[in-house]
Amino acid sequence: MRRTIPLIxxxxxxxxxxxxxxxxxRVVTNINQNLDTxxxxxxxxxxPLGVVNLVMSNINxxxxxxxxxxxxxxxxxxxxxxxxxxxxxxxxxxxxxxxxMFENAVSPLQATMFSLLAFYVASAAYRAFRARNVEATVLxxxxxxxxxxxxxxxxxxxxxxxxxxxxxLMTKPNAAAQRxxxxxxxxxxxxxxxxxILGIEQTYLGxxxx
Amino acid sequence: xxxxxxxxxxWINAFLTICILSFLYKDNPFFRFAExxxxxxxxxxxxxxxxxxxxxxxxxxxxxxxxxxxxxxxLVIPMILGVMLYFRYIRKIAWLARIALAVYIGYYVGxxxxxxxxxxxxxxxxxxxxxxxxxxxxxxxxxVIIVGxxxxxxxxxxxxxxxxxxxxxxxVGIWFLMISFGAxxxxxxxARISLxxxxxxxxxxxxxxxxxxx
Amino acid sequence: MKIQKLLYIDRRIIxxxxxxxxLIPIIRPIGLPVVPSAxxxxxxxxVEELEPGDAVMLSFDYGPSSEPELNxxxxxxxxxxxxxxxxxxxxxxxxxGGVQIAIREVARITSExxxxxxxxxxxxxxxxxxxxxxxxxxxxxxxxxxxxxETTPTEGMPIVEDVRNYxxxxxxxxxxxxxxxxxxxxxxxxxxxxxxxxxxxxxxxPKYYAYLRSGQMIQRGLQ
Numbered sequence: 001m002r003r004t005i006p007l008i009x010x011x012x013x014x015x016x017x018x019x020x021x022x023x024x025x026r027v028v029t030n031i032n033q034n035l036d037t038x039x040x041x042x043x044x045x046x047x048p049l050g051v052v053n054l055v056m057s058n059i060n061x062x063x064x065x066x067x068x069x070x071x072x073x074x075x076x077x078x079x080x081x082x083x084x085x086x087x088x089x090x091x092x093x094x095x096x097x098x099x100x101m102f103e104n105a106v107s108p109l110q111a112t113m114f115s116l117l118a119f120y121v122a123s124a125a126y127r128a129f130r131a132r133n134v135e136a137t138v139l140x141x142x143x144x145x146x147x148x149x150x151x152x153x154x155x156x157x158x159x160x161x162x163x164x165x166x167x168x169l170m171t172k173p174n175a176a177a178q179r180x181x182x183x184x185x186x187x188x189x190x191x192x193x194x195x196x197i198l199g200i201e202q203t204y205l206g207x208x209x210x
Numbered sequence: 211x212x213x214x215x216x217x218x219x220x221w222i223n224a225f226l227t228i229c230i231l232s233f234l235y236k237d238n239p240f241f242r243f244a245e246x247x248x249x250x251x252x253x254x255x256x257x258x259x260x261x262x263x264x265x266x267x268x269x270x271x272x273x274x275x276x277x278x279x280x281x282x283x284x285l286v287i288p289m290i291l292g293v294m295l296y297f298r299y300i301r302k303i304a305w306l307a308r309i310a311l312a313v314y315i316g317y318y319v320g321x322x323x324x325x326x327x328x329x330x331x332x333x334x335x336x337x338x339x340x341x342x343x344x345x346x347x348x349x350x351x352x353x354v355i356i357v358g359x360x361x362x363x364x365x366x367x368x369x370x371x372x373x374x375x376x377x378x379x380x381x382v383g384i385w386f387l388m389i390s391f392g393a394x395x396x397x398x399x400x401a402r403i404s405l406x407x408x409x410x411x412x413x414x415x416x417x418x419x420x421x422x423x424x
Numbered sequence: 425m426k427i428q429k430l431l432y433i434d435r436r437i438i439x440x441x442x443x444x445x446x447l448i449p450i451i452r453p454i455g456l457p458v459v460p461s462a463x464x465x466x467x468x469x470x471v472e473e474l475e476p477g478d479a480v481m482l483s484f485d486y487g488p489s490s491e492p493e494l495n496x497x498x499x500x501x502x503x504x505x506x507x508x509x510x511x512x513x514x515x516x517x518x519x520x521g522g523v524q525i526a527i528r529e530v531a532r533i534t535s536e537x538x539x540x541x542x543x544x545x546x547x548x549x550x551x552x553x554x555x556x557x558x559x560x561x562x563x564x565x566x567x568x569x570x571x572x573x574e575t576t577p578t579e580g581m582p583i584v585e586d587v588r589n590y591x592x593x594x595x596x597x598x599x600x601x602x603x604x605x606x607x608x609x610x611x612x613x614x615x616x617x618x619x620x621x622x623x624x625x626x627x628x629x630p631k632y633y634a635y636l637r638s639g640q641m642i643q644r645g646l647q
Contacts, residue, residue, distance in 0.1 A: 002305040002308065003308070005308075005309060006308040006309055006311065006312035009312040009313055009316060010312040010313075010315060010316035010319070011316070013312070013313050013316030013320065014315075014317070014319045014320040014323075015320060016317075016320060017317065017320035017321045017324060017559075018320050018323060018324055021324050021328070021615070029563065033560060033563045033567065035317060036556050036557070036559045036563075037268070037556075037560050037567050037568060038285075038287060038288035038291075039288070039314070039317050039318075039556040040264060040268060040551055040552055040556045040568065041264065041285070041288035041289065042288050042291050042292050042295075042310070042313065042314055042553075043552045043553035043554070043556060044260045044264040044265050044268075044269075044292065044552040044553070045265075045292025045293065045295055045296075046292065046314055047256070047260065047552060048253070048257055048260060049295060049296070051253050051256075051257065052296070052299060054249075054253065068242070071242050071243065071246040072246070074243055074246040074247050074250065075246040075247070075249050076250060078246070078247045078248075078249075078250025078251040079250035079251065079254040079257075080250075080254065081251070081254060082250070082251045082253075082254025082255050082257070082258060083253075083254035083257040083258055084254075085258065086254060086258015086259065086261055086262060087258065087261045087262075089261075089262050089266065089575070092574040092575060092576075093262065093549070093573050093574040094258070094262055094524075094527075094573075098255075098258055099524060099527065101251065102521070103219065103223075103524070103528070104219035104220075104222045104223045105222060105223075105251055106251050106255050106521065107488035107491075107521065107524075108223045108224075108226045108227045108230075108409075108412070109226050109230065109244060109248035109252075110487060110488045110489050110520065110521065111227075111405065111408060111409055111489050111491060111492075112227045112230035112231060112409050113230055113245075113248060113489070114405050114489035114490075115402070115405040115406040115408065115409045115489075116230065116231070116233065116234065117402045117405070118402040118403050118405060118442060118446070119406075119438070119442050119443075121399055121402050122399070122402075122438055122439075122441075122442045123435045123439065125395075125399065126431075126438050127431060135384055135385070135388045136388075138385060138388040138389060138392065139388040139389075139391055139392040139395065140392065141392065142388065142391075142392025142396070143392040143393065143395045143396035143399075144396070145396075146392065146393045146396035147396040147399065147400060150396070150400065150461075152456035152457055152458060152459065153454075153456060155459065156456070163459075167461070167462065169389060169393060170393060170629075170630065171633055171636075171637065172354050172355065172358075173354065173358055173386050173389040173390065174389055174390045174393045174630050175355065175358075175633040175634045175636070175637050176354065176355045176356075176357070176359050176362070176386055177358055177383075177386040177387050177389065177390035178630060178633060179334050179337075179338060179358070179359045179362075179637075179638075180359045180361070180362025180363050180365075180366070180386070180387075181362065181387075181390075181631075182330050182334055182631070182634055183330065183331055183335065183363060184362070184363055186326040186327070186330035186334075187331065190323055190326045190331075193319045193320075193322055193326070194323065196315065196316075196319045197316070197319055197320065197323070204311065204315050205308050205311065205312070206308070234436065234439050235436065252520065255521075256519060256520070259519065259523060259550050260552055263549045263550040263552075263573070264553075266575070267569070267570050267575065268551075268568075271571070272570065317556070318555065321555050321559065321611075322555070324615075325555065325610050325614075326610070328610075328614055328615070329609070329610025329611055329613075329614035329615070329640075332614075333610070333614055333638045333640055334634060334638055337637055337638035337639070355637075394627070394630045397626040397627060398626065400626050401493060401625055401626035403442075403445075404492045404493050404626070405489065405490075405492055406442070406443075406446045407446050407449070407450060407492060408491060408492025410443075410446050410447055410450050411450050411492070414447070414450050414451060
């Protein structure tokens with residue numbers, strides 16, 4: 001029972017957008033529109049779900065004074081500070097402190113964390129990027145042509161000769177390969193979604209037997 | 211407060227940037243401090259925007275301002291479903307969370323199914339299966355596209371061993387994939403370097419230069 | 425042997441070389457010309473075709489990690505749209521920073537023009553749920569955004585009253601990181617028929633060439 005009802009619900013709610021797609025009658029569309037707008041709200045509740053787990057595990061770490069507990073304090077403090085001003089809001093939209101903390105803390109932290117990848121990708125390329133066989137050579141040449149064909153200095157070096165080759169690589173062989181990947185991945189995703197709607201795939205409901 | 215004429219926000223910004231970059235030398239307490247702060251503030255930020263931009267305007271305000279008008283009382287349904295998701299943390303009623311989860315997953319699965327079948331497969335296939343009557347070089351390029359798409363799909367067909375004709379076609383698929391991965395790699399390098407330059411540009415132009423020029 | 429040695433040099437030396445390479449043009453800009461690629465030109469021409477008063481939806485679907493790539497695009501596109509006297513509806517679907525960047529960038533660019541908020545442009549803010557708000561806007565934008573980013577009710581706002589759904593929008597332009605760009609193409613373009621242009625990060629660009637060929641997108645790519 002505790003499993004059957006959710007499975008029936010998944011089937012009904014999952015089938016509705018498909019039904020609405022093929023039957024664009026006013027009544028059907030209205031219900032579908034309500035479903036869409038309600039799901040905006042449900043998604044707003046659903047997405048911070050992980051926060052609960054993270055907070056509980058970090059509070060446990062602080063309680064037990066585990067190794068690195070100080071960093072858990074930093075994490076919880078950052079979370080509380082940001083969430084407090086976020087929930088409080090301002091007279092006109094976001095609280096000024098919320099916007100300030102975003103600009104001066106969240107933004108540089110996120111941007112710098114991602115910018116580290118520049119170093120790693122360069123280091124990895126330096127060590128691994130070698131023409132070991134025909135396929136690797138094709139990859140290497142495509143990467144170089146695309147890079148030189150896309151930057152102004154590449155135009156200067158090659159007199160603009162690589163730009164059309166690079167454009168051809170992107171719009172023909174690359175687009176063909178990406179199209180193959182898109183179709184293949186879409187077929188895989190669609191089959192998984194059909195399994196979920198039909199109740200064959202149930203892992204999202206958890207492993208409990210009841 | 212503005213030490214050396216630089217706003218305090220810029221100092222904090224620069225300090226946190228250097229804390230993260232310090233990891234390149236080796237793991238250290240400054241990096242771990244910044245990393246934990248990043249995780250905490252990102253989640254706090256997320257709670258903030260969810261509340262301010264979705265829950266308040268779409269749920270709380272309509273219900274508080276005019277509960278019975280404009281069918282706002284129906285908003286109780288998504289609110290209950292949303293709250294039910296958190297029942298998973300209360301052992302006795304944890305199973306009720308599955309009902310909310312079923313609606314949430316069911317909806318996105320249905321939407322995504324149409325998005326993939328209609329928006330991806332049909333549109334991409336329609337543009338691949340085209341008559342070769344346009345003549346000239348475009349017809350040749352369309353053959354390239356058809357060969358590329360078909361051979362890549364064959365490469366991803368795992369229900370039979372890639373031997374004989376199947377093996378040869380899938381090998382052509384590998385070549386197409388390698389060109390595409392090479393292009394992706396080239397683009398990725400350029401993208402990552404541009405992110406790094408964004409941070410360096412901040413450090414040099416917003417923090418150091420104004421400090422030197424006073 | 426020497427090549428082997430070169431292969432195993434300390435990673436920090438490679439990092440240092442990367443850092444120097446990235447720093448030089450910042451300390452002493454070289455000033456190379458930027459040549460627009462064909463798809464960029466395609467979007468430029470699409471915007472040129474717009475009439476004064478036409479409506480465009482501009483979605484800020486990126487966070488701070490993609491700002492160096494996408495901020496110049498958003499600024500160029502906004503300036504072009506406002507120069508053409510096109511009405512702009514700003515939204516954000518990407519959760520980690522999209523709306524904050526939209527607030528800052530929209531304020532920066534609109535201050536260069538003589539525009540009236542709520543008439544010539546509006547910033548509707550962020551909405552959760554990805555595909556859910558994208559789909560719902562096909563029927564009613566006001567259902568999804570009952571208030572703007574400053575909590576002002578959108579009811580009675582001329583631009584929101586006039587532009588009810590995608591049917592009233594000429595082009596959706598998204599500045600997107602990750603998968604959101606393709607959702608605008610394979611959901612919004614495919615199901616509602618509205619033109620979609622994607623200013624994407626370079627990482628996503630190769631994939632988007634397939635959507636570009638199929639006509640589901642107008643623009644993509646670095647530059």
